[in-house]
Amino acid sequence: MIEPVEQLCARLIRFDTTNRGHGQGRGERDLAELVADLLTDAGLKPVLLERAPRRSNVIARLSGQRPDLPALLVQMHLDVVPADPEEWAVDPFGGEIRDGFVWGRGAVDMKDMCASVLTVLARWAEQGRTPLRDIVFAFVADEEDTSDYGAHWLIKDHRELFEGCAVAIGESGGYTVPTRRPDGSLAHLYPVGTAERGTAHLLLTATGKAGHGSRRNDDNAVVKLVDALHRLAAHQWPVVLTPAVREFIERTAATLDVPVDWDDVDGTIARFGPAVKLVENTVRNSTRPTVLSAGYKVNVVPGVAQAQVDTRVLPGTEEWMLSDIDNLLGPGIRREFIANQPPVQSPIESPWFDAMADAIRAQDPEAVVIPYCMGGGTDAKAFSKLGIECYGFAPLLLPEGFDYRAMAHGVDERVPVEGLRFGVEVLDGFLSR
Template sequence: MAEDVVDLCSALLRFDTTNRGRGDSAGEREAAEFVAGHLEDLGITATLLEPAPRRTNVLARVPGEDPSLPALLVQAHLDVVPADPTEWSVPPFSGVERDGYLWGRGAVDMKDMVAMVLAVLGTWSREGRGPRRDVVLAFVADEEDQGVLGARWLVEHHADFFAGCAAAISESGGYSYRFGDRRIYPVATAERGTYHLRLTARGRAGHGSRRNDDNAVVKLIGALGRLAAHRHPVRLSPTVRAFLERTGAALGVEVDLDDVDGTLARLGPVGALAESTVRNSTTPTVLRAGYKVNVIPGTASAEVDVRALPGTAEELMATVDSLIGPDVVREQLEAQPPVQAPIDSPWFDAMAAALRAEDPEAVVVPYCMGGGTDAKAFSALGIDCYGFSPLLLPPGYDYRAMAHGVDERVPVEGLRFGTRVLDRFLSS
């Protein structure tokens, strides 16, 4: 049985759990069976649940010393996005260690977290230790699509398993950013909401050579152009405001909340963490119209990725309607509200303390994720969800380019650092 976090992560990276969406997936079964087998070897009962063939979720519970305390949920997804081997320096499912990194699809998104949690559990087993409170484990399928075979399915069909969980941790937080000689560790306490829209314009079909003042394509293009060109106003959520104020104070950078864009520029690479979360966004991504170049179609449609900050969804949809105008119909395909967890809480304080115990110079700040995670599903159960998957990153390493990128890799020493941090946090 693999025990070292590097060996565990390498083994997980060798499982092809590619999720192409729309039901096209390699499946998580082998990776899930590996995780479940490791848990069983440690004396932890694991349950495998498959809402569809090969789409496998793993649930387990590690009893704490004080069962009266609220439980903590640790959730991580086993699926990964596609990787084109012709673009990579190494085979994307090789799990090879090279130049101080582990390479492979899922190295930071997020099989590293799975490996770190398994390594902590192994350490507890060898040393006869355990957590202070119950730790509930969910290693899930389908996060890289819509979660309907993973977290969302579990919340709908197995909510009782998560009863008593007050908080949860998962991906996209707790990793280091360098600003000069300072290290900033952002912990995610919020996510923008996800609203996927279909816009449809209808007009008069006809010959492409003839004048047509009722062209569905032209109507749709006009609406999309207005949406894409619109600059949404700054809306500072509590998390983003705290990020700017606390990061600026720690780094000695002037923070002017009346000039947020200037403040982000002064914060440099650290400011890039917040640039997508000071405003809402409406991004056209899919177009469908026509079937022949000399035929004007009667219908044209587009899909738009809309992201909303906490408390702004109603205002944002009104803005969308005003921009697309009366000739375009809006249909909602997906609606996952924003996530907001308390910033000043014992959970956040414990995460910060665990980071500072391993890196005394750590500056720990809250931040808002521009995208989304399975936190949206679990927060529906009243669980406060945080992004906390700690890593110490070397200079020059572009963490944000790794997830879904070519040559995804995670630093070996960063993995070991994260394992020690998680051990401190989960133990306490």
């Protein structure tokens, strides 16, 4: 008897795999061992790999009927961000099922996808089915921090495990965005991630003359840094229509009967209803100061002041954006990278994208499948370095009014039971073909 996907998802949530960053947390080992057992039960031969104790990755390859075809990678992460139980209506690691939802940290990010994939594999084992091509399943560590114990380490030290993989699917795509047209009719939009903005976390350092806070100081590091940050934060980055963003706007506008004004992109997308959240952060680059550090005593002017800036970079804009940042910062500010992961971009006109769309429409005939660019980042940034085309495709059926984007990393994270069951059917159809 195959365990229902919602019960499996709840069981996965009960493993506290909190990642607090900087190598801190409970680790993924206990959950990884369960995943490995489930993969073994489905007839696969998983391997557990760790760069550090308890930071576990599980990799397994399932041979297909046509080993001559390019292989597919299904990549998921086992870790989750922290959750404060005082803020939640339920135990964030209780894996509670109620009111038609599975509740808990990781319910949509991304133990739902892990449960759906494992359910598909259990079904195939019971029915004696095999996919058309080889599929590599990667359940990885550390995605919620640097991926230095997960995907980035795997592609560096164990890249042979991904031999022959041409395409990968992962989180953040294939879910329903119910949106009303002007006439009140409901459109079922399904975004599939075909691109990601790059992540360029910057450290800015201003140096000046240290001294007493009561005395005139025209070389104050704090003032120089604050002035530079104000220029950077106030700067309005121009609209840049990458292929994924342009295609998203065109297809969404046509579906929702919204006229497109390319001279007023912000005004156009403002009429997209809930779908605006999928595109409002990816029509331009962004630079947002997030961390400040200077001084140790109120009456002492420090000689050094630093800031960290979360910078997100659209495909094809890296060179001129960094040049503009340097001009905005001005002299006396040193810029360096804390992290620099370039943007990801995969083809829209692709049989892979078409197959994802077909798999969704097989379960929801009214589905409108559209490409989109993710505003944040995933482990696609690692796997794309191997030449693998990466897509965000973790299908779910979501009801109208359900704020899916507020669930990931949010309080009272939960996923609809019916949505999980829908995702299993979509993944079964896509992975089978």
